[in-house]
Amino acid sequence: MKLYIYEHCPFCVMTKMVFVLKNYPVEVAYLLYDDVQTPMQMVGRKLLPVLEYKPNVFMSESKDIIQFIDQNLGQPKVIIPEVDEITDWVKGVERFIYRLTYPRWIRAPFPEFGSEESRKYFHNNKDPSGRGFMSDLADPALLQRAQRAIDDLEDILFDYPLIDLERDLSMSDFSLFAQLHSLSIIKGLVYGPTVDRWRNKASETCFIPLNDEFAN
The missing domain is CATH 3.40.30.10 (Glutaredoxin)
Structure with missing residues (x-):
């Protein structure tokens, strides 16, 4: 495959x-x-x-x-119904996260942006109006919204199990890590101990590095 x-x-x-x-x-x-x-x-x-x-x-x-x-x-293994609280959290993050991640993704060392043409295509595709999504890079309201979402997740994950190769999984596990992976490219966000433990355990278990090292 x-x-x-x-x-x-x-x-x-x-x-x-x-x-x-x-x-x-x-x-x-x-x-x-x-x-x-x-x-x-x-x-x-x-x-x-x-x-x-x-x-x-x-x-x-x-x-x-x-x-x-x-x-x-x-x-x-993916047989557990989705967890409503996590599904709602993911949907809430999806409403604003792209405004913060678009200008960061295009500056990161991802293989899909390995040419000037690919970066221009992404920019034009995501910003057809030409107003410039780079203006959202340091928007304090958006950054505060992202931090509040992470803070809210601390309580949601308090009793939620870590990703484990031995346990059955929910689609919530997949969508939650995907959003935490996206958030990790935003520099300066503070993760509580529960969220930080969950996202790092998922990263290690799935061999998918977080973006912390080149967050901006």
């Missing part, structure tokens, strides 16, 4: 997780962000992740990929 992804993409992070948790090898391929032709040829749209699970047979959408891998490789 071959998994086509972007390093920054939270939905791609989710699909990388399932292969580690199922202990199944997969070839990972990073596409430049301005590579429109490859995903169009595979699934008819410019989007990732895309899984090639048979020669020239492709599947898109992160949850579909996770469910397919879970159901077809070994014993099912």
